[in-house]
Amino acid sequence: MTATVPTLSSQYDPSQTESKWQAAWEDNAVFKADPDHGGEPFCVVIPPPNVTGSLHMGHAFENALIDTLVRYQRMNGRNALWLPGTDHASIAVSAILDKELRSQNKTRKDIDRDDYLNRAWQWKEESGGTIVNQLRKLGVSVDWTRERFTMDDGLSKAVLKAFTKLYQEELIYRGNYMVNWCPASQSAVSDVEVENKDVDGSLWHFRYPLTDGSGHVEVATTRPETMLGDTAVAVNPEDERYQEMVGKTLTLPLVGREIPIIADSYVDKEFGTGCVKVTPAHDPNDFAMGERHNLPMITIMNKDGSMNENAGRFEGLDRFEARKQVVTALDEADALVRIEPYQHSVPYSDRGKVPIEPLLSTQWFVKIRPMADKALDALDNHQSPKFVPERWTKVYRDWLVNLRDWCISRQLWWGHQIPAWYAVSQTNGEITDSTPFFVAESEEDARARAIEQFGDGVELKQDPDVLDTWFSSGLWPFSTMGWPDETAKDFQTYYPTTTLVTGFDIIFFWVARMTMMAGHFTDTMPFETVYIHGLVRDEKNQKMSKSKGNGIDPLILINKYGTDALRYTLIREVAGAGQDIRLDYNRKTDESSSVEASRNFTNKLWNASRFVMMNLGGATPESLGEPDVNKLELADRWILSKFNQAVEQTRAELDKYGMGEAAKTLYEFTWGDFCDWYIELVKPRLYGKDEDSKQVAKQTLAFVLDGILKLLHPFTPHITEEVWHTLTQAGDDSYLAMQPYPVVRAELVDADLDKDFDLLIGTIRTIRNLRAAAGVKPSAKIEAILKTDDANEVRILSATQVYLKDTAKVETLTIAGTTLMSAPKALTETAAEPQQQDLSKEGDSDGLPEIDWGDGIDAIQTLLKHPLGYMGQTYNAAKKPASVVFLLLLTGIGLRLAAAVIAGINTLPLVGRFFQMIGVGYTAWFGGRYLLKADNRRQLWGNTTGFWDEVVGNLSGDGTEPTDLAGATETMEIPADTRQMFAGVFGTVQVLIPLTGLVDVEALKQKIEKSLAKVEGEMKSISGRLGNKGFVDKAPERVVQEARDSLVEAETQAKLLKERLAML
DSSP: OOOOOOOOOSSOOHHHHHHHHHHHHHHTTTTOOOTTSOSOEEEEEOOOOBTTOOOOHHHHHHHHHHHHHHHHHHHTTOEEEEEOEEBOOHHHHHHHHHHHHHTTTOOGGGSOHHHHHHHHHHHHHHHTTHHHHHHHHTTOOOOGGGOEETTSHHHHHHHHHHHHHHHHTTOEEEEEEEEEEETTTTEEEOGGGEEEEEEEEEEEEEEEEBTTSSOEEEEEESOGGGGGGOOEEEEOTTOTTTTTTTTOEEEOTTTOOEEEEEEOTTSOTTSTTSEEEEOTTSOHHHHHHHHHHTOOOOOOBOTTSBBOGGGGGGTTOBHHHHHHHHHHHHHHTTOEEEEEEEEEEEEEETTTOSBOEEEEEEEEEEOOHHHHHHHHHHHHHHOOSEEESTTHHHHHHHHHHTOOOEEOEESOSSSOBOOEEEEGGGTTTSOOTTOOEEEOSSHHHHHHHHHHHHOTTOOEEEOOOEEOHHHHHTTHHHHTTTTTOTTOHHHHHHOSEEEEEEEGGGIIIIIHHHHHHHHHHHSSOSEEEEEEEOOEEOTTSOBOOTTTTOOOOHHHHHHHHOHHHHHHHHHHTOOSTTOOEEOOOBTTTTBOHHHHHHHHHHHHHHHHHHHHHHHHTTOOHHHHOOOOGGGOOHHHHHHHHHHHHHHHHHHHHHHTTOHHHHHHHHHIIIIIIIIIIIHHHHHHHHHSSOHHHHHHHHHHHHHHHHHHHHHHTTTSHHHHHHHHHHHHTOOTTOOGGGSOOOOOOGGGOOHHHHHHHHHHHHHHHHHHHHHHHHTOOTTOOEEEEEEOSOHHHHHHHHHTHHHHHHHHTEEEEEEEOSOOOSOOGGGTTOOSSOOOOOOOOSSOTTOOOOOOTTSHHHHHHHHHHSHHHHHHHHHHHTOSHHHHHHHHHHHHHHHHHHHHHHHHHHTSTTHHHHHHHHHHHHHHHHHHHHTSSHHHHHHHHHHHHHHHHHHHOOTTSOSOOOOSTTTOOOOOOOOOOOSOEEEEEETTEEEEEEOTTTSOHHHHHHHHHHHHHHHHHHHHHHHHHHTOHHHHHHSOHHHHHHHHHHHHHHHHHHHHHHHHHHHO
């Protein structure tokens, strides 16, 4: 019974292959990390996506980068853990639930908190897993058995511990301070959740009259509605214009409240009128002035952005509607001076997408300075963490230096409820700023302490607010490892983590908070390295955003081209660590040429692997064994040298986070060196009868393909796993993902051989291009002539001519150049390749017609046509030293006799004149034959120099006799060839293809002339459009640039066609 040879299907189906291996990896817990396993730990925690999210291109890019690193390190023998999880996303989930309530004509206040939270957990179970399942489609090698959620029991315990510990250390406090308030979410937001946007607004100027009637002051503001809460007007104490006014009072228009004029150095006397209205409850700078001068703080807005009772007649109006009506009222009161356009920066809530309102509110804060200083110390004195690219270090440091206290309370219900219980029985059942409270990890602990202070009748109520999502995310690297239990195996083995991969936009939101929290609670930085990646930009190189609607759904591209193709595209496009990438995309067809190119690459790998396996006859790399280096042929040595260079370059790039450069290296080696060249070069051996040569070719093919699959696996995990299993016939319990990554074998790297093959490949390409340009049928065998004056190149081409003839379909190959004296090192050690030049030609090897001495007249005519050539030929027949001396002696005697005979003949009447006429006639014929045409002059020069070399010798030689290729090869000068040819050049090698008898030269010429006429017509048309000022000025810039590009392309094509015509 014959064993079945494992094969791949004729076409690669990424959807089937990818889903198969994603399920296999997860079902068999292939990526489950074991703290007891050997190897240096390599740990990465996933930047937890929001539970509300769906996969966008940024997620795909980030996770492709992380997976490449983790798979590489795992194959390097590291004990790798990539921990997955999601963030509870307080604001985003609350927005979804609140929207759902509004559809039922309800608000949060209309339902019980427990019912609200039950609905939140229900939503999380129903819809919260969307992004996790989408991450699975990316084939990420995470340990799904360790999946975490920022509100799971373990992480909730860590949050409680962190909050109570910080409170006990007086690093968390509660107070009434100015916060950024988001009216849309009706919650405080931190400074880093505020995005400043430049807007075209107005600057309103008002008069505030002095109470004593002696005049007025002019103030200006971008927010007129806040004047209802003004409690002072401030001037600079050094401003002489207003020094006498300080201490007087003004009457606030529309309100009638008397407010003082105060002096404060914060005021810039050069800005505007030098007078500034002060609204302490609605501006952070005014708040600071209000505290310095003990000013009243009057809040005029509700938390939904509407005006409250302190706004008087404007109560109930939305803040922006109130703005309009306040301006109208001031105008009617003759208090409006003027309105001028004014561009300024307005802070927007990153979540609510509305302008934030600085608002006085009682909130919980983290005293950030001590924690930030510890993180700064780690950076400045221990260079921890290290940022890649390094330029982000300064950004991170500057932010740590300028931090303000962090507001961590949010007026929401979904999230970690603040562990503070108020003794509301002491303040009439309500939570007020003065209500006593107890911070504890549980209500039981808080109650015990409350009873101790207020007795058994004390009534407790937990703070309704929740913690900022970033508080729990800041604990993520160590809370997921088991903290606060520092004896946990994961904590001891995998913490601190190795690398954090994230975008630059959350250095402030997340990275710095993790370093501050980790430094405080674990006394170490949470990761060794922070790799900051760039953005994925759209086809117009613009940043993708929801507001622009220019996002690209990665799932569409995955379904069309496959996960590996998308992953490989995203990684290969990275031109340098931290650089943005551009993704080509056609929104009408949902196609991407970038991803299609990577899909073509996976198809190329699949087809090449299929060819290799079809020729292995069921053998595996293991059963074949590694090839014996002593039996390697030139092509084998070359591909092994290129393979080891690819290994070296890939490792070096990955070790320094150069994922894009590594992907490009493997693309070029796999597609170019292996698929396009080595496989083609060994085909004759695979189909030949030399079993030893065939076996070495099989061993080399199997060895290199196995190595390629391992090298590519971190980048394209699914297809490489499938091909590797088929190639190696590995069992179900073996995975490519767990195989060792290739290491460099330096002894197989041969730089000289690489250069030799560069010459060979370049020459083959030139021949192929010439064939295509001349319209030679692909199956036709041709004659090729290679000329070079470089002896080394002649030797290389001679040694590799069997490859050249096979791959370029050359039947007759002529290699011409200088006499060779020594062989290049890269080619002297081969015995398996053909070593002889093929100089086969019809007729004599010298290219001279044979002289028929039987016909005297014909013999003389033939001899006179090529006098120098026949002299050289005669000399070639008698080259030995003794023969040369004898020949020279005979020549001298012959010349003397000839001179005597000619002298005698000249004395005869008429005969001398007759011979003079013959001489004149021959001179005329010689000039016409050899001097009038360029080709004939080149032939004459070739004969002359050839004869010179034969008689005098090559001045560059050392006089030694050349040997065969193990030593050297002798070459011949090509006799003049008047056939029509196509010529090309690679380096210093001239490549000629005779066309006579191969193609219809006249038809080819007509075809090229027709193409040239068409191109020149296009050039004329495009030039006319570009010369039209109306077109250039009015057409879209893109259209004009396309026309310019088309003209350049047409001009290049015309030049090429003219060059081809010149060859004919």
